[in-house]
Amino acid sequence: MHVVVLGAGLLGVTTAHYLAREGHQVTVIDRQKEPARETSFANAGLLTPGHAYAWASPRAPMILLKSLWRSDTALRWRLKFDPGMWAWGLKFLANCRAEKNRANTVIKVRLCSYSLAETAAVTAETGIAWDRSQSGALYLYRDPDHFRAGKANFKLLADEGVEAKTLEAEELTGFEPSLAHVKGRFAGAIHTPYDESGDARKFTVALAESCKKRGVVFKLGAAITKIERKGDRITGVETDHGRITGDAYVLALGSYSPLLTKPIGLKMPIYPVKGYSVTLPIADPESAPAHFGVDEANLVAFARLGDRLRLTATADFAGYDTSFGPGDFVHMLKVARELFPRAAAFDRPDYWACLRPMTPDGPPIMGPSGIANLWLNTGHGHIGWTMACGSSRLVVDRMLGKQPEIDDTPFLLSRY
Numbered sequence: 001m002h003v004v005v006l007g008a009g010l011l012g013v014t015t016a017h018y019l020a021r022e023g024h025q026v027t028v029i030d031r032q033k034e035p036a037r038e039t040s041f042a043n044a045g046l047l048t049p050g051h052a053y054a055w056a057s058p059r060a061p062m063i064l065l066k067s068l069w070r071s072d073t074a075l076r077w078r079l080k081f082d083p084g085m086w087a088w089g090l091k092f093l094a095n096c097r098a099e100k101n102r103a104n105t106v107i108k109v110r111l112c113s114y115s116l117a118e119t120a121a122v123t124a125e126t127g128i129a130w131d132r133s134q135s136g137a138l139y140l141y142r143d144p145d146h147f148r149a150g151k152a153n154f155k156l157l158a159d160e161g162v163e164a165k166t167l168e169a170e171e172l173t174g175f176e177p178s179l180a181h182v183k184g185r186f187a188g189a190i191h192t193p194y195d196e197s198g199d200a201r202k203f204t205v206a207l208a209e210s211c212k213k214r215g216v217v218f219k220l221g222a223a224i225t226k227i228e229r230k231g232d233r234i235t236g237v238e239t240d241h242g243r244i245t246g247d248a249y250v251l252a253l254g255s256y257s258p259l260l261t262k263p264i265g266l267k268m269p270i271y272p273v274k275g276y277s278v279t280l281p282i283a284d285p286e287s288a289p290a291h292f293g294v295d296e297a298n299l300v301a302f303a304r305l306g307d308r309l310r311l312t313a314t315a316d317f318a319g320y321d322t323s324f325g326p327g328d329f330v331h332m333l334k335v336a337r338e339l340f341p342r343a344a345a346f347d348r349p350d351y352w353a354c355l356r357p358m359t360p361d362g363p364p365i366m367g368p369s370g371i372a373n374l375w376l377n378t379g380h381g382h383i384g385w386t387m388a389c390g391s392s393r394l395v396v397d398r399m400l401g402k403q404p405e406i407d408d409t410p411f412l413l414s415r416y
């Protein structure tokens with residue numbers, strides 16, 4: 001079978017890997033000149049079932065409301081005329097109830113844990129390198145009440161098999177010596193020993209090279225302008241570099257997925273939520289964090305990726321605008337200077353922003369589309385690096401008529 005994969009981000013390239021491994025002919029199309037040049041380019045780097053909580057939660061509406069009059073919040077929402085955002089927002093609100101939040105989190109954490117094992121298997125099989133760290137994640141809490149709530153919330157993930165150890169304030173700096181100078185500022189931490197981190201772009205680019213060796217063809221620098229549908233089949237894909245056809249198609253266009261499927265009658269509730277990252281060269285390895293993690297009070301993630309320190313933060317509901325300026329990074333750099341003042345060369349920041357393809361409930365949209373030869377692998381939101389290998393394995397297994405190893409029915413588009 002010849003399969004055309006739309007998109008060469010994490011989800012598109014991992015899909016190509018699993019298809020090629022099964023001996024299928026694969027063509028991957030992307031408008032960028034290299035794989036992983038959009039959302040998979042410079043994310044936080046965390047592979048973390050321990051951070052699989054669904055964003056739609058009982059606390060979310062108040063956090064969003066507060067962001068209307070405060071500019072320093074991790075979540076930024078502005079009132080504007082954007083029918084897509086309002087339609088998505090209503091579905092998001094409907095998922096904020098406690099029981100929905102719990103159910104969506106459980107669906108996500110099962111996929112994350114499955115995917116972590118698949119990422120390890122792909123790495124072992126292909127031998128690719130991606131600045132992998134297996135130190136486990138450190139979730140830092142500044143306020144005792146927040147720490148108590150964090151521990152209570154974690155029970156849901158622990159029930160799903162995510163292992164965690166609680167570190168009281170006095171144990172923290174022995175565990176993470178780079179925080180010794182801010183000892184009194186933390187109430188404690190949760191350490192999830194099996195969470196991992198690494199460079200998603202390096203992984204994707206290296207996996208694409210491995211795919212090429214298996215015969216996968218990459219049509220890069222080709223923007224898809226139209227998906228052609230005739231009856232219940234896709235007949236081809238038009239690009240600005242010509243038409244491409246196959247027997248089956250997998251859509252992995254991240255935040256841009258709904259723009260191309262709307263004209264063929266598929267409505268996908270994916271909204272682009274902008275996030276920002278800054279990458280700094282490590283200046284003093286001794287002062288750099290040994291663990292990766294999240295400052296939960298500021299919602300700033302940090303990870304050492306080889307000889308670089310990466311910080312990420314912010315969820316900005318700004319439509320398809322991917323622009324950024326130094327002002328967007330002030331908050332995360334302030335946190336980085338406070339936590340790791342000597343670790344990095346703060347005068348050499350590499351800024352970046354991109355769009356998380358968020359579904360209103362949290363789980364991605366995967367599997368059959370309702371159109372006979374079109375498959376979906378999109379909407380992975382804030383945690384698509386963690387979910388990539390597992391998601392693509394599930395989609396490919398289902399495509400090829402194999403029984404997926406975990407239940408894939410919660411990810412169907414038909415749930416909306």
Ligand SMILES: Cc1cc2nc3c(=O)[nH]c(=O)nc-3n(C[C@H](O)[C@H](O)[C@H](O)COP(=O)(O)OP(=O)(O)OC[C@H]3O[C@@H](n4cnc5c(N)ncnc54)[C@H](O)[C@@H]3O)c2cc1C
Pocket residue numbers: 006007008009010011012029030031032035036037038039040041042043044045046047048200222223224225252253254255256274275276277301312313353354355356357377378379380381382383384385386387
């Ligand atoms: C700031 C930030 C931090 C994050 N941190 C983490 C983290 O720590 N852990 C984690 O698990 N996840 C994280 N994520 C989420 C993760 O990065 C995404 O879920 C993931 O990259 C999505 O991959 P994708 O392949 O679906 O999308 P993309 O990587 O965007 O791939 C889609 C591809 O489609 C192509 N494309 C789009 N339109 C067209 C077109 N018309 N024609 C041709 N090509 C097209 C694009 O060029 C792109 O290459 C983070 C995201 C952000 C923004």
